[in-house]
Structure formats: structure tokens, C-alpha cells
Amino acid sequence: MPNNLGKRYTCAECEATVLVTKAGDGALECHGKAMEILQAKPLPSSD
Amino acid sequence: MPVVVVDPQVFDGPSAPAVLAALVDELGGDPTLLCFDGDWPPGIEVDPSTRTSLRRLPALSVAVACPDPAVAAAFDLAVVDADALAPLRVGFEQAPYASVSAALLLRDAPDDTWAGLVAESGTYSLLQAGPEFRRWLASRCAPRPAREDDAERVTVERRGAIHEIVLTRGERHNAFDARMRDQLHAVLRDLAAVDGPIVVRGDGPSFSSGGDLAEFGSSAGPVQSHVLRVTRSVAMLLSDLAPRLVVALHGACIGAGIELPAFASRVIAADTARFALPELKLGLVPGAGGTVSIRRRIGRAFLLELLLSGRTIDTATARRSGLVDEVVPLAQLRDRAYAIAESMT
Numbered sequence: 001m002p003n004n005l006g007k008r009y010t011c012a013e014c015e016a017t018v019l020v021t022k023a024g025d026g027a028l029e030c031h032g033k034a035m036e037i038l039q040a041k042p043l044p045s046s047d
Numbered sequence: 048m049p050v051v052v053v054d055p056q057v058f059d060g061p062s063a064p065a066v067l068a069a070l071v072d073e074l075g076g077d078p079t080l081l082c083f084d085g086d087w088p089p090g091i092e093v094d095p096s097t098r099t100s101l102r103r104l105p106a107l108s109v110a111v112a113c114p115d116p117a118v119a120a121a122f123d124l125a126v127v128d129a130d131a132l133a134p135l136r137v138g139f140e141q142a143p144y145a146s147v148s149a150a151l152l153l154r155d156a157p158d159d160t161w162a163g164l165v166a167e168s169g170t171y172s173l174l175q176a177g178p179e180f181r182r183w184l185a186s187r188c189a190p191r192p193a194r195e196d197d198a199e200r201v202t203v204e205r206r207g208a209i210h211e212i213v214l215t216r217g218e219r220h221n222a223f224d225a226r227m228r229d230q231l232h233a234v235l236r237d238l239a240a241v242d243g244p245i246v247v248r249g250d251g252p253s254f255s256s257g258g259d260l261a262e263f264g265s266s267a268g269p270v271q272s273h274v275l276r277v278t279r280s281v282a283m284l285l286s287d288l289a290p291r292l293v294v295a296l297h298g299a300c301i302g303a304g305i306e307l308p309a310f311a312s313r314v315i316a317a318d319t320a321r322f323a324l325p326e327l328k329l330g331l332v333p334g335a336g337g338t339v340s341i342r343r344r345i346g347r348a349f350l351l352e353l354l355l356s357g358r359t360i361d362t363a364t365a366r367r368s369g370l371v372d373e374v375v376p377l378a379q380l381r382d383r384a385y386a387i388a389e390s391m392t
Binding site: 004005006023039040042043044045046047 | 175224225226232233236237262265266267272278279
């Protein structure tokens, strides 16, 4: 899976967060598991 | 909410700036509609200092039956006669602060998208704290409570070189809520990193009926809303992606439902599409980027006219004004959007 520029990944085990600053192929792993992509936080309505 | 009628004879001779300055003193800070209505002096020219005075009027200025288009363009609006003014005057009287704010915002709108979005958001938030929006909130029927549904608001599919974004809240006419904003924002950010044309369309009977009214009045406060709006700006992303964006519109395209599509370089509409900007009736101005995107397409005077009248326009008017680029039968909408996208590859 390509890692997209600006995407953030987290580890389920530890506090580590990775920000992709250069896109490329390959998978990100931490504590022996694939890191999970971090979605932008849902924000409230501005209306 | 004063409506002041001024004799266009003030523009005969060099005293216009002084007369206009005295007039502004008289207004005393009340939101005012200034109608320049009467016999226009023949062959007048609006000299630079008069033009500056008109640009700085803290009021909505309308030229009625001005025979010279170049002179008429120095006002916020120009109408052919008093009959044409009537529906705009009704809009003004319903929301004078929003009307004057809209005129001021559009009169000096910057060319830069970001600067325009920040200015629009600031005005929108001021009006959120104003008496007209509050009155609208108090007067409306209790909205359907915002349903906490986890349904996806947006899907993205890749077909060859083309990505297709579909709004998937068709059963609610793709009402634009915070969830749709967040999902669209995330999707557009992803696509910014990928080359190729992007087609945007909506499921269901309409492209989008605009901001979800169930959420109106739910913000933490105007200044919080302002920062939030420019933090997660779908409009800014659409503007950046505009050269490779094809939007296919059908059914109701109301408020944000036309403000956002108007950023695209190619806007095509099915013959079923209809367009309106009802924000002023709520005591607001467009808040999804429309004062930038729609102004670029149709000009400030026609945009202001649509805001004040709140009227719905059909595809013929939309096409003529440049709000949309092309009109096709509904059955051909998607194919045509793809054909245009193909031509971009």
C-alpha cells in the first residue's frame, strides 16, 4: 500500500505517530503490527 | 431599516463626493438601501473621487434606470426600473444588516481565494451573532433533530485515470452537514496527492440542497465558527483542484449546493437542475465560498441580485449568466461529465 504524503499513522501498542513526509511503497510497522492510518478528527458544525 | 431615495442629479458637477459624505452622516449607522432614482443627468461621468465615494458607501447602493452601463457599474446593483427593484427591496427589508454586509463583502472582494474565503467567513460569523439570524432561528419550525447516523456521506471510486466522488446522502437531498464536510475534506485532500481528473456528482433527486438546516444554530459561537470554517475549508481544496474538476449537477442546487460546485473549472447541469441562494432570508451571507466562486462566474451585481431576491433560477438563466458551463438532458449527465473528464487526461 502506498503511503501518501501528509498521512498520519499510529501504533495500537505505543504512543508512536508517524507523519509521511515523502510518499513511497511499503507498509509501516510498529510493535510488529501494521500501523493504523489516523483519520482527521470529526469537527462540529460551523453553522 | 431606511430606504433613502437620492436624486441622480447629485452626480451633475463636482459636488457629488461632498453630497455623498453628508448623506452618510445622515444614515447614522443604520443599515440603508440607497436608491439613486430619478432623472439621470445626460452624459455624466463618474470621476475618480466620486467613484471612491461610491465604493466607500456603508450602504447598499442601487442605480435605478441608469442609461449608461459604465455609470451603473459603479453601484452595487443596477435595475431597469422601480418594478425590478421591488423584490430586491423586500429582501433588503427582511435582512438589512445581511444585505449591507453582503454588498460590502462583494464590493471589494479580493482576487485571492484564501483571502476571499477568510473575508466571507468573517462576515458570515458576524451575522451569526446578529439580530436577523437570531430572529430566523426563533421563528422557524423545530427542525428535524440531527440524526446521529454513521452512514457514509461520500464515496470515491477510481475508473481508469478518473476519480469519481459521489455524495451519498441522497435521501436528504445531500444536505451538507459537518460529517459530509469532514468526509469531503478528507477525500479531496487525498486526491490532491493523486493526478487525474475528478468527477463530482450526487446520488438521489438532487446534487445538494445546501447546509443541513438541522445543524443551524448549533455552533459554539461565531468566533469559534469562523476559525473552524477556515480550518476545514472544502472550498479551498476545491479551488486548488479546480483545473481537473468536473461537477455534474441535477435537481436542487441550493446554497452550498452551488457555491462549492462553482469552483470547478467545468460545471455541467442536467436540465432538471435549479439554483438558489437563500442565505439572506436567514440573515446570513453565503458561507461555503460562494462569494468567491459564484462572484467569479456571474459577477458581483448578479450575485447580489440573487441574494436579495432569493429567487430560484433555471438552467437557461444559469447557462446565460455563466453559473454553469453546459446543460444536458439528465439521462446524459454522467456520460457527459466523464467525456469532459476524459478530455482532460
